[in-house]
Amino acid sequence: MVTKITKETVGSIKNEGLKQDALRYVNMYGEFIKAVEESGVKVHDSEDRAQNAALLEKLEKAGAEVRNNGKSVVLNAISPSCEDCRTGFGSSTYILTLACNRDCFFCTNKNQMDYEGGQHRVNDVISGFKNDLKRYKEMKSAALTGGEPLLYPDKCAEFIKKVKKTSKNVQTRIYTNGDLATPEILMQLKDAGLDEIRFGLKPDESGTVDGKILDIMREAVKYIPRVMVEMPVFPGTLEKMKELMLTLDEMGIFGVNILEFLYPWVHPEEYSKHGHEVAHRPYEILFNYTYAGGLPVSGSETECLELLLFCAEKKVKMGVHYCSLENKLTSQIYHHNFNLRLTGTEVFSEKDFFIKTAKGYGQDIEWIKEKLDEAGCDHYIFNNSSKFIEFSPELVPLLKERDMELALTYQAVDFDEEGNKVLREVQIDMINPKTFRPEDI
Numbered sequence: 001m002v003t004k005i006t007k008e009t010v011g012s013i014k015n016e017g018l019k020q021d022a023l024r025y026v027n028m029y030g031e032f033i034k035a036v037e038e039s040g041v042k043v044h045d046s047e048d049r050a051q052n053a054a055l056l057e058k059l060e061k062a063g064a065e066v067r068n069n070g071k072s073v074v075l076n077a078i079s080p081s082c083e084d085c086r087t088g089f090g091s092s093t094y095i096l097t098l099a100c101n102r103d104c105f106f107c108t109n110k111n112q113m114d115y116e117g118g119q120h121r122v123n124d125v126i127s128g129f130k131n132d133l134k135r136y137k138e139m140k141s142a143a144l145t146g147g148e149p150l151l152y153p154d155k156c157a158e159f160i161k162k163v164k165k166t167s168k169n170v171q172t173r174i175y176t177n178g179d180l181a182t183p184e185i186l187m188q189l190k191d192a193g194l195d196e197i198r199f200g201l202k203p204d205e206s207g208t209v210d211g212k213i214l215d216i217m218r219e220a221v222k223y224i225p226r227v228m229v230e231m232p233v234f235p236g237t238l239e240k241m242k243e244l245m246l247t248l249d250e251m252g253i254f255g256v257n258i259l260e261f262l263y264p265w266v267h268p269e270e271y272s273k274h275g276h277e278v279a280h281r282p283y284e285i286l287f288n289y290t291y292a293g294g295l296p297v298s299g300s301e302t303e304c305l306e307l308l309l310f311c312a313e314k315k316v317k318m319g320v321h322y323c324s325l326e327n328k329l330t331s332q333i334y335h336h337n338f339n340l341r342l343t344g345t346e347v348f349s350e351k352d353f354f355i356k357t358a359k360g361y362g363q364d365i366e367w368i369k370e371k372l373d374e375a376g377c378d379h380y381i382f383n384n385s386s387k388f389i390e391f392s393p394e395l396v397p398l399l400k401e402r403d404m405e406l407a408l409t410y411q412a413v414d415f416d417e418e419g420n421k422v423l424r425e426v427q428i429d430m431i432n433p434k435t436f437r438p439e440d441i
């Protein structure tokens, strides 16, 4: 068992060394939340964690596959491109242009660097693909996104042809809002070799979707091997979303990715107007994430999981995948950490891809050192001026006879001010050898 150390739980820590160490991160998180509020939105005052954990349990019983620590849930089927996305290796998404025929208030592109410039540019996506071919041993998946890529259908078709000419095995996909898709364009994309089209459905605040987009999706099913939907779930729209899921299932599409609704640090007034608040703890672990999507809105994850449970109970045939913000952040951590040469005190977590260590403090230090010495483990960091002893979390079971509070650290490769790579501790949580299990790492 791992106990999350937050501003709510830090006060109950008895070990003063651990408490002082943990307070650094609690205070940093407090500063981050202050910055979120200063941007103009409210942050929700409590967590939905217990409610979501109960829903995950029900989903597992109903036959869904709970992945990535509950941050991704799959019912029936998942797109091969989503499979490749977890580590991000051999999988790239290229922005053709940031220009779009719509202007959604929740558009996460507005959080992209150089959004203004990007709206007036059409990027050389073929060169981007060629560079990635050199970077990855095996290219598995290539996608075009925007803005709205179908503003330039010929360029989309040219890109897909180029990818397929390189290797027929690379999965190709396009993200679109569907407004500009016509049967002719769909045919052109099919002939170019498109494997998957993802319609970003944008329900209005009541959860209603434009019927014209559903019509063009019915057309797309005739031409494109995999037709998918990506849609955020706005809190308060669950009943409408349920109806929509049944309609989508009848259409014979491959699947739906239901997404956590995000706040991309823009248009706070729109979020406040609709009563949307940022989730109590927007990131599990605070880090310098580059994903431009923004922060999760409170209540969206719960409604996503309830919607998935409804689909399981109704035995829909299409694939349904819940993809949370945390699920999207995973691949960045993987990229930072996967090939780090580890010391004897560090472990690469297969669960969330952070590098982890254990730490003991104060009166426990000497006892831990003795136990590790007795077991012949000499990989620990300790000197007489240390306020802690640091060792591999895999050794925690050696200490199980003693009831004590230890830290489980989370570390990630980052860059210092001079641009050099450094391994940075970014969070600590609390573990106790009496309740610790190897799968907690």
Ligand code: SF4
Pocket (backbone or CB within 6 Å): 100, 101, 102, 103, 104, 106, 107, 108, 109, 146, 147, 148, 177, 200
């Ligand atoms: S349709 Fe998509 S890309 Fe266009 S403004 Fe809306 S969210 Fe942004």
